[in-house]
Amino acid sequence: xxxxxxxxxxxxxxxxxxxxxxxxxxxxxxxxAFIENKDGKKCSCCNMISKYIYxxxxxxxxRISCLCPDCISNGEAxxxxxxxxxxxxxxxxVSDKSIIEEVCYRTPGYCSWQQENWLSCCDDLxxxxxxxxxxxxxxxxxxxxxIEAIIKNETFIxxxxxxxxxxxxxxxxxxxxxVFQCLHCKKYKVDINLS
Ligand SMILES: [Zn+2]
Ligand SMILES: [Zn+2]
Numbered sequence: 001x002x003x004x005x006x007x008x009x010x011x012x013x014x015x016x017x018x019x020x021x022x023x024x025x026x027x028x029x030x031x032x033a034f035i036e037n038k039d040g041k042k043c044s045c046c047n048m049i050s051k052y053i054y055x056x057x058x059x060x061x062x063r064i065s066c067l068c069p070d071c072i073s074n075g076e077a078x079x080x081x082x083x084x085x086x087x088x089x090x091x092x093x094v095s096d097k098s099i100i101e102e103v104c105y106r107t108p109g110y111c112s113w114q115q116e117n118w119l120s121c122c123d124d125l126x127x128x129x130x131x132x133x134x135x136x137x138x139x140x141x142x143x144x145x146x147i148e149a150i151i152k153n154e155t156f157i158x159x160x161x162x163x164x165x166x167x168x169x170x171x172x173x174x175x176x177x178x179v180f181q182c183l184h185c186k187k188y189k190v191d192i193n194l195s
Pocket of ligand 2: 121122182183184185186187
């Protein structure tokens with residue numbers, strides 16, 4: 001007798017399983033920044049096999065196949081490949097430049113339809129929560145806060161359409177709604193990317 005539903009145990013032996021803490025991108029598994037290393041790929045930087053890997057985005061002249069979370073967190077990948085995970089010019093202004101360096105050099109980035117902006121509030125960069133569907137926003141029970149943030153958003157004001165249309169466009173994946181939260185006043189901020 002055999003059980004076809006029995007999951008085949010993975011034979012990959014990982015050198016590393018844990019994800020270090022990223023102040024500005026706290027849940028990189030949920031946002032999709034790190035994916036499970038199902039093929040047992042080696043990190044392009046340290047050559048070790050970690051349970052979760054990072055593929056993109058990154059800015060570097062070198063082609064990198066994948067990175068482990070540690071080599072992003074400790075700045076080794078940035079030093080070795082002169083790479084950035086977020087465009088310096090696409091971070092909102094903060095007075096302390098080392099904050100922008102932490103996000104660009106030592107924090108996993110995120111992918112969107114257009115240029116990925118990293119938003120700021122209270123003179124600090126915000127935590128990236130994710131590019132979220134409206135269902136996910138409802139699940140998190142933050143609709144009210146997100147609607148408040150959308151109303152203040154320059155892109156939304158420029159489009160000049162009712163908010164219901166924007167929500168439909170997010171559901172239809174025509175627009176991307178990238179959500180950030182201030183680490184200090186806890187307000188949500190959004191970046192609306194048109195496809
Ligand atoms: Zn590594
Ligand atoms: Zn704030």
